[in-house]
Amino acid sequence: MSEPLLAARRLSKTFTVSGGWTAPRRLLQAVTEVSLEVAAGETLGLVGESGCGKSTLGRLVLALIPPTQGEVFFTGEELWGLSREKRRQLRQKMQIVFQDPYSSLNPRLTVRQILEEPYIIHKLGSKNQRREWCEKLLDDVGLTGEALHRYPHEFSGGQRQRLGIARALALNPQLVVADEPVSALDVSVQAQILNLFNDLKRKLGLTYLFISHDLSVISHISDRIAVMYLGRLVELAPRQMYSQRRLHPYTEALLEAAPVPDPRRRPPTPRLKGDPPSSLRIPPGCPFHPRCPEAHSICRELLPEFRQVGTDHWLSCHRR
Ligand SMILES: Nc1ncnc2c1ncn2[C@@H]1O[C@H](COP(=O)(O)OP(=O)(O)OP(=O)(O)O)[C@@H](O)[C@H]1O
DSSP states (O other), rough: OSOOSEEEEEEEEEEEEEOTEEEEEEEEEEEEEEEEETTTTOOEEEEEOTTHHHHHHHHHHSSOOOEEEEEEEEEEEEEEOOOHHHHHHHHHEEEEOSSSSHSSOOTOOOOHHHHHHHHHHTTTTTTTHHHHHHHHHHHTTTGGGGGGSGGGGSSOOHHHHHHHHHHHHOOOEEEEEEEEETTTTOOOHHHHHHHHHHHHHHHHHOOOEESSSSSHHHHHOEEEEEETTTTTTEEEGGGGGGGOOOOOHHHHHHHHHHHSSOOSSSSOOOOOOOOOOTSSOOSSSSGGGOOOTTHHHHHSOOOOEEEEETTTEOEEEEEE
16 A cells, blocks of 8 residues: 555543542543554445444544544644644544534524535635535535525435535545444435445545444445454455455454345344443453354453454454
């Protein structure tokens, strides 16, 4: 890979959480030693169950929160080694699309005001230019200029997500972190929005870190897929690899739990039982061992290394 657009090196994030009136404050390990790279023009999918640290990792790579340890490089520059002003400038090239466009779009502003805001904040363009840019953004996401004078509540869920995407594109970003951008939408609308992401990537040369708990969504959109469990990456491989065998047992369980497109085929009994343990009490050894059907004694004692097992294929498992 040539120099990646985005690189995380051993990124960790610990939160201090209140224990209530009586208990002491405790440390919650949300992300632990995550390293990954995203090449320009690539879509890296990040998948894992709720609470495994996906959003925290997304916020870390956007430098919205500082890491407890580790580094984030964007276009080769380490973001936390830069001055605040330089970091702010680089951050314009990285934008986020949220899960719930309704709560991220100010309901009191018209679409024009919402889309114009980034240009006004950065003192870009005349009034007429800004209007043209807003119309172009709407066109890019499949809406018409007629939308400019309307308010977010006048749009359907899918259209609102198109507005959320349009706003993220206003300052011509290179990287977009999409955090569960289709989870709140009906399945039929999900496909349209995923296709829009793909079209925009081709047209505008974008790079995505695409976050979802749903492996079928991630498989649809990603070039490579990173699987996260309790704050750590457990597998990283090209999408095609996920149709083959010998994956991490957690990945295999996620695949088995993914929806089956053919209704005549009964989904197999999912082998992923129970919820993941709390990030406040991460099990020793391999964090997945209490739920792993293949766990051995070593899995209970020793953290498996995240190691390369094939071309572009990394995983952490004693049994693979
Ligand atoms: N600001 C915070 N303060 C304390 N704990 C936090 C904070 N943000 C996240 N967490 C905790 O960190 C862990 C990871 O959360 P995160 O939101 O990153 O997971 P996620 O995989 O994105 O899940 P979800 O899809 O449910 O948001 C969770 O246990 C969460 O409660």
